[in-house]
Amino acid sequence: MDYVEETIAKYEKYINPSQARLFRFMGLSSVEAKGEGCFITDTSGRTFIDCLGGYGMFALGHRHPKVVAAVKKQLDELPMGGKVLFNRPMADLAEAVARIAPGRLQYSFFVNSGTEAVEGCLKVARLATHRPKFVAAKGAFHGKTFGSLTATGRDLYRDPFKPLLTGFTHVPYGDLDALKKAVDEETAAVLLEPIQGEGGIIVPPSGYIASAIEIAHKKGALFIADEVQTGLGRTGAWFGVDHEKAEPDLMALAKALGGGVMPIGAIVGTEEAWQGLIEAPFLHTSTFGGGQLACAAGLATIEAIEEEGLIEKAAATGKFLKAGLAAIAADYPAVIKEVRGRGLMLGVELTKEGAGGMLMSLLIDKNVIVAYTLNNPKVIRLEPPLVMSEDLASVVLEKFREAVAATAQVIEEL
């Protein structure tokens, strides 16, 4: 058996046979070996353009030299600390997060994933308000541990695990009247994504987030921004809420924060929201969270985004890519319903349910990695590294056009 077949056999036997089958069916019978910038190379030497960016984690691309150097240096000194003495990389990262974070967000607690960051925000909101209820949005994706799964707005992922937490209401995303009706004096927090990622790259009406914050505050509730996917430059601003100059009370971060090298997330809060944790700092703890290696990666990531002007670059490349996709959509209305998104968080909604998987397979055949959104398989998402050049984006557009043309032909023949 060759290396690839052996790997798939191990997946079938020790990881999950259905997952192995699905990957094979999608044309993904390939084992990744090396990443560099916007590219992933497999063990046969075949190179793919990474337009999925690890679901948004590769803001800096693969193995960004600054992050790799910071992590290597930290590895030789103290990768994980003793947890009892002060941790300088964590202090430096918390300071940097407070500097770039919107409004009065000041304190950070570091975790290892997006779902943990959301869980933490929910706990901190309960602690700060002593209230039981939360309002989230239909179609939302906040993670798959019990609290964040309860907040996630798709029954497919929720139903097999019921009973979930109590006290959660889901309102249509973008609908302020529905939100107003759902928030009351028992609401601890409203939890929203500035752009729904897995829901299908849904950009809300302008002013939605700022008004949602007002609605929450009027009832004495907090506002939690889930910036796990939108954060750190993805949308052409540091944070998704920055487009409206909105100021959340709590913010969940993860994905891009580790620079595509280390897993790290953060619960970030204002002084008021943090009061309960200030009084009792050990109410929320994590053995791995805030480890020196991950924090060194986080700090290097923020510095690299600043030094390389990646926020402006994401806005410009995003505009270019979106215009190119819109032109393809105009030529193939039978395949593409809409192109939407902001910065380098773009979604292409297809007209037909099964077309998402087909287009994804065709693009992978052409060495472009994309995927559909988890809560909406009709939407192909493009979330390439923010470092992607316009030249490479042009190549992506060329291949995208070819794949859409092939999809159009199949649809026509049906």
Ligand code: PLP
């Ligand atoms: N929140 C949002 C908005 C996300 O997009 C995701 C993951 O896609 C999560 C939370 C969960 O993050 P993780 O997969 O790191 O647990």
